[in-house]
Amino acid sequence: MPFDIQAIRRDFPILEREVHGQPLVYLDNAASAQKPLAVIEGVREYLAHHHANTHRSAHHLAAQATIALEKAREKIAAHLGAEHAQEIIFTSGTTDAINLVAQSWGRVKLGEGDVVLVTRDAHHAALVPWQMAAERCGARVEPLEIDEQGGIDRKAFKAQLSKLKPKMVVLGHVSNALGTVHDVERLCAMAREAGAATLVDGAQALPHLDIDVRQIGCDFYAVSAHKAYGPTGIGALYGRTEILESMPPWRGGGEMIDSVSFEGTTYGPLPFKFEAGTPNISGVIGFGLAIDWLNAVGRKNIRAHEDAVTAGATAALREIPGLRIVGPEGDTPKAPVISFVYAKPGLAPVHPADIATLLDQQGVAVRTGHHCTEPLMTKLGLAETGGTVRMSFAAYTTAEEVARAVAALHRALNMLL
Amino acid sequence: MTTTNPANLIEARQQELIETFEMFSDWMEKYEHLIDLGKGLEALDEADRVEENLIKGCQSRVWLALKSNEGGRLHFTADSDAIITKGLVALTLNLLSNAPAELIATANLHSLQTIGLHEHLSPTRSNGLTSMVQQIKLAALKQC
Numbered sequence: 001m002p003f004d005i006q007a008i009r010r011d012f013p014i015l016e017r018e019v020h021g022q023p024l025v026y027l028d029n030a031a032s033a034q035k036p037l038a039v040i041e042g043v044r045e046y047l048a049h050h051h052a053n054t055h056r057s058a059h060h061l062a063a064q065a066t067i068a069l070e071k072a073r074e075k076i077a078a079h080l081g082a083e084h085a086q087e088i089i090f091t092s093g094t095t096d097a098i099n100l101v102a103q104s105w106g107r108v109k110l111g112e113g114d115v116v117l118v119t120r121d122a123h124h125a126a127l128v129p130w131q132m133a134a135e136r137c138g139a140r141v142e143p144l145e146i147d148e149q150g151g152i153d154r155k156a157f158k159a160q161l162s163k164l165k166p167k168m169v170v171l172g173h174v175s176n177a178l179g180t181v182h183d184v185e186r187l188c189a190m191a192r193e194a195g196a197a198t199l200v201d202g203a204q205a206l207p208h209l210d211i212d213v214r215q216i217g218c219d220f221y222a223v224s225a226h227k228a229y230g231p232t233g234i235g236a237l238y239g240r241t242e243i244l245e246s247m248p249p250w251r252g253g254g255e256m257i258d259s260v261s262f263e264g265t266t267y268g269p270l271p272f273k274f275e276a277g278t279p280n281i282s283g284v285i286g287f288g289l290a291i292d293w294l295n296a297v298g299r300k301n302i303r304a305h306e307d308a309v310t311a312g313a314t315a316a317l318r319e320i321p322g323l324r325i326v327g328p329e330g331d332t333p334k335a336p337v338i339s340f341v342y343a344k345p346g347l348a349p350v351h352p353a354d355i356a357t358l359l360d361q362q363g364v365a366v367r368t369g370h371h372c373t374e375p376l377m378t379k380l381g382l383a384e385t386g387g388t389v390r391m392s393f394a395a396y397t398t399a400e401e402v403a404r405a406v407a408a409l410h411r412a413l414n415m416l417l
Numbered sequence: 418m419t420t421t422n423p424a425n426l427i428e429a430r431q432q433e434l435i436e437t438f439e440m441f442s443d444w445m446e447k448y449e450h451l452i453d454l455g456k457g458l459e460a461l462d463e464a465d466r467v468e469e470n471l472i473k474g475c476q477s478r479v480w481l482a483l484k485s486n487e488g489g490r491l492h493f494t495a496d497s498d499a500i501i502t503k504g505l506v507a508l509t510l511n512l513l514s515n516a517p518a519e520l521i522a523t524a525n526l527h528s529l530q531t532i533g534l535h536e537h538l539s540p541t542r543s544n545g546l547t548s549m550v551q552q553i554k555l556a557a558l559k560q561c
Contacts, residue, residue, distance in 0.1 A: 357448070
């Protein structure tokens with residue numbers, strides 16, 4: 001199917017709205033993507049005509065809802081390249097998925113003096129759960145350093161693996177702050193060779209990349225639906241069957257048990273032992289529909305379009321004297337994310353929040369600040385000056401929108417200087 | 418500044434502020450004005466750019482220092498590393514600084530609502546503005 005940007009935009013009702021009297025230019029997709037009609041209407045249809053609790057009651061609606069939920073699980077498993085559907089645990093999102101691993105796997109596998117290695121550019125959601133788990137058992141969390149371009153130096157990684165002998169290596173697939181795409185396949189192979197388990201934060205990868213967890217060779221992979229055109233409050237953890245089976249449940253409740261008595265309780269099989277309580281059924285339905293939408297448009301088409309938009313935006317931003325793009329350059333693989341700072345020689349840098357306020361006033365939505373990656377901003381020397389301005393693009397972003405954003409940026413900078 | 422009954426000092430300043438903002442036709446103009454106010458803000462002494470003077474709850478860094486208490490009036494200086502925030506600081510100090518401690522501590526800054534600042538600013542900036550006003554009032558209260 002040819003990629004028709006206008007047809008795609010018609011799928012997203014929100015793109016027709018105005019903000020502060022200006023047509024919306026939504027360039028905050030790395031924070032959350034907008035929702036296509038297929039997801040909006042599909043969730044509505046489920047809630048209006050098909051809802052019941054899953055895996056419990058014997059009536060028709062319950063059976064249909066259960067089938068729909070398990071079909072979505074199979075779809076997501078296939079999309080991520082998992083071998084079995086039971087390797088997909090529904091969570092409230094990437095954060096929840098990583099907390100699950102840190103609490104459950106961490107409880108049985110981490111002990112006094114053990115090391116968890118986390119990339120310097122990890123989102124706080126991939127770092128803080130491990131700090132909490134480490135604190136409880138006397139383990140420690142060390143940074144896996146990155147270079148000026150946001151990449152991981154494999155030599156340094158190898159040295160850290162042999163020196164620190166980490167039990168767990170936590171990698172971001174795509175940096176939310178800079179857009180760096182890490183070679184997780186290579187890095188996971190190195191970690192595995194050194195005897196470490198691996199968790200990949202795939203929150204930023206799901207909307208942009210082909211993901212194959214078996215090819216990556218990770219033990220865990222975490223995603224959120226809302227970054228990839230699905231609803232908020234739903235995500236998934238992929239875990240290899242063998243490793244998931246070795247882990248205890250971390251939340252107790254209904255539907256995760258085998259039998260319950262006051263003398264003792266035994267737990268159910270995968271994936272249910274990690275899904276206590278009624279799942280976010282409508283969220284799962286929406287997640288499945290978002291995956292369908294991605295596949296119908298075609299991930300390769302989306303990638304090609306987003307790369308072209310990013311290249312155009314990069315070229316336009318580079319023409320602004322004093323503007324510096326932070327992160328990967330040249331041929332380094334990159335997600336459709338551009339992080340930048342602005343300073344006229346000899347003058348104090350313009351605060352990212354000022355730029356964002358004046359862009360917003362002109363209808364252009366961007367994100368500014370630390371992007372939940374304070375250790376990265378500190379390392380880049382940007383923590384004190386308010387981080388960066390981040391423009392992030394999606395399947396529906398047009399070259400015209402980028403041109404409008406750049407024009408709005410020129411106007412903002414003129415006002416601020 | 419209009420000469421006025423000291424008891425109405427801050428109220429008179431608020432009326433001026435409301436009149437000024439009525440002249441602007443859109444928010445880009447209002448931001449332009451805020452940026453100008455920020456650029457015109459009296460410089461903060463380098464010695465006052467310290468951790469203890471940072472106001473908690475602001476998205477960008479804001480320093481606030483009580484400089485003197487002369488003739489029964491408190492004089493504040495402040496700075497921020499974001500220029501729009503600095504403009505908000507200047508706007509607030511234009512209302513509250515150089516006034517008797519008791520007036521500052523008991524001021525009702527209704528003008529900030531009238532000119533639509535709280536409504537229009539992002540929640541983080543709006544909360545920052547509230548923190549700043551509270552900090553100034555608290556400093557004034559200690560001088561009462």
